[in-house]
Amino acid sequence: MTAHVEDGALVRYLDHECDSIERVEVEAHLDGCDSCGTRVAELRRHSASVSIALRAVDRPMLARRPARRWGMRAAAAALVVLGVAGSVRPVRAWIIGKTQALWATVMGSRDEQPGPAPGAPVRSASVTFVPSGTEFTVEIVSRQQTGRLVVSAIPGDSATTVVLDGSGTENLIVLPTGLRIANSESSSASYEIRLPDRLARIQVRVGTAAPVTFDPRQGSMEIDLGRQ
């Protein structure tokens, strides 16, 4: 081998991915080439350093989870967290977070920051879950002072509910084929619900009014929740 060894071969050499012929060639070249020897040492050093850097900022998955669950009394009874295993239906939901968590989806982590004190107003929150079946029911327990409900369809299996301008009294209860929003008449929250577009039929009921049914594939639905 007269030319220098290309980087790809050096990485294969470091990763024990060379076949026997290539390994012999690389080793023979490295024996007589200081330049490639320096380069392979550099790649080995970078590889180790990057691994260390990545591991230094990793967090264990489960260690974070309890801190995320504070506050949102919502959903607790009906949530199945990591409920994929075993015989549990793939209905799962969890609190992605409140205001900072939503920001973090876009801007990055804000772990270890404490949330607002229990009982403090919750201005924004979201829940993600996977409905089962082909029909879904959204129930808003009562009309409110103000606020809007928007229901739309998105590709995929997941559903997301975002609460904006909540007072902390809105409870989201996720069921296998429905979502119940236990709100109060004094609330001014708005809710954006995105459901999988595979659903064939969505029923929306607000307070004591007759339910409204629509096909999510035909478009979205927006309802004024203010008392009329």
Add this chain to the structure above:
Amino acid sequence: MSHSDRWVSALVTAHREALFRYLARFTGDADLAEDLVQETFVRLSTHPPAERSEPKRWLFTVATNLARDAHRVAHRRSELIAAAHDRFPIPDPPPDPAALAERDERRARVRTALAGLGERDRTVLLMREEGFSHREIAEAVDTTTKSVGTMIARALDKMARALGPEVA
């Protein structure tokens, strides 16, 4: 519990933590990573691969695709959040601002370094960290096995430069 359920359950146990680590690094967002881990296993449960001989590679490939999709959703969500920005509360200060700031800075540097890689290079680098062979990585990013070594070298160099003297 059916045979299929036991299969899914075993894979959740075996790969959940590694998937989370991979996705947290890939997306730079631990919450999103948890979401995507669950979504990946939901896919496994509802749409399992026809060929079950390489479930780990299947899981990581699906997870990578979901992470790419999630990035687009996150962008859309950012517009919603930005519109309501002025209504959000200001959080309490952290208990130890200096320590948290240092840790956050370190994390931010790693996140920035990863974000600076092209999507394929990032996938290649992080799958290598999870112990995948070059052949498996090549299949996941749809390239040749020989190209993977070159992509890894490029990614390592770029990461080392971005992370600076602390790790170079």
